[in-house]
Amino acid sequence: MSLDSPEFSRGALLYQGKAKQVYATHDPARIIIHYTDGATAFNGLKKAEIADKGVINCRISAFFMEKVAAAGVPVAFERNLNDRDQLCLAVDIIPVEVVVRNVVAGGLARKLGLPEGQKLPAPLVEHFYKSDTLNDPQINESTAVLLGWAKAWELRAMHEYSLRVNSVLQAFWNELGIDLVDFKLEFGRVSIGSATAVVLADEITPDGSRLWERSTGRHLDKDVFRRDLGDLSETYRELYKRVFGKTV
Ligand SMILES: Nc1ncnc2c1ncn2[C@@H]1O[C@H](COP(=O)(O)OP(=O)(O)OP(=O)(O)O)[C@@H](O)[C@H]1O
Ligand SMILES: [Mg+2]
Numbered sequence: 726m727s728l729d730s731p732e733f734s735r736g737a738l739l740y741q742g743k744a745k746q747v748y749a750t751h752d753p754a755r756i757i758i759h760y761t762d763g764a765t766a767f768n769g770l771k772k773a774e775i776a777d778k779g780v781i782n783c784r785i786s787a788f789f790m791e792k793v794a795a796a797g798v799p800v801a802f803e804r805n806l807n808d809r810d811q812l813c814l815a816v817d818i819i820p821v822e823v824v825v826r827n828v829v830a831g832g833l834a835r836k837l838g839l840p841e842g843q844k845l846p847a848p849l850v851e852h853f854y855k856s857d858t859l860n861d862p863q864i865n866e867s868t869a870v871l872l873g874w875a876k877a878w879e880l881r882a883m884h885e886y887s888l889r890v891n892s893v894l895q896a897f898w899n900e901l902g903i904d905l906v907d908f909k910l911e912f913g914r915v916s917i918g919s920a921t922a923v924v925l926a927d928e929i930t931p932d933g934s935r936l937w938e939r940s941t942g943r944h945l946d947k948d949v950f951r952r953d954l955g956d957l958s959e960t961y962r963e964l965y966k967r968v969f970g971k972t973v
Contacts, residue, residue: 816913
């Protein structure tokens with residue numbers, strides 16, 4: 726879609742993120758997530774503008790949110806309004822990020838001295854406290870419950886949904902000859918009458934995933950930027966072509 730939806734448009738800027746902006750809409754229950762071309766790494770220390778990254782990520786995230794929703798995972802995503810604006814339910818973000826790993830890479834390799842590329846015997850679910858000032862430290866579920874960041878039942882739902890997302894994404898990338906090494910998810914709370922539900926929020930994009938081409942080991946994700954492995958814009962365009970079968 727390239728035309729702006731007449732009924733929803735960006736209102737006040739609520740949050741200026743590193744890769745996205747969050748805007749209010751006339752409906753207090755809904756926000757617009759605007760995808761920019763900004764890329765950061767190492768908690769904002771490294772920054773760049775990557776041509777068309779916002780458009781690519783906006784479309785890729787919508788594509789995967791629809792897929793996981795069809796598999797029974799409740800999502801905040803509703804629909805794309807144009808190339809960069811996504812209409813979502815406004816959620817209360819749970820400050821606990823979930824990382825699912827199928828293969829050892831990045832922080833796990835560093836922390837435990839394991840070789841990058843070692844396959845894990847089953848998906849590993851990790852938790853991180855969402856805090857830029859603390860650099861998103863790893864925590865466990867007891868810490869999150871004890872400090873009131875999430876309820877035990879919310880963490881159970883997040884765990885189950887994360888594994889379901891993993892199955893859906895892994896099956897998809899596998900067909901394309903790409904290994905889903907790991908990815909990060911954020912969840913939020915929405916009120917339904919007097920009840921609260923946990924839903925998948927934020928994004929599913931190559932910014933928050935590691936995707937390795939099986940035949941060559943080529944990285945098709947933001948590590949290309951973090952580790953100076955090549956041109957990120959070209960990499961994301963290539964990934965887009967593989968997902969949608971056409972150029973962006
Ligand atoms: N449905 C939603 N409702 C409310 N907030 C959301 C929703 N989806 C995502 N967010 C929040 O919007 C922000 C998106 O911006 P971005 O991802 O660029 O932030 P960031 O710079 O990475 O910082 P953060 O560490 O907060 O993610 C994030 O803070 C995310 O938690
Ligand atoms: Mg973010």
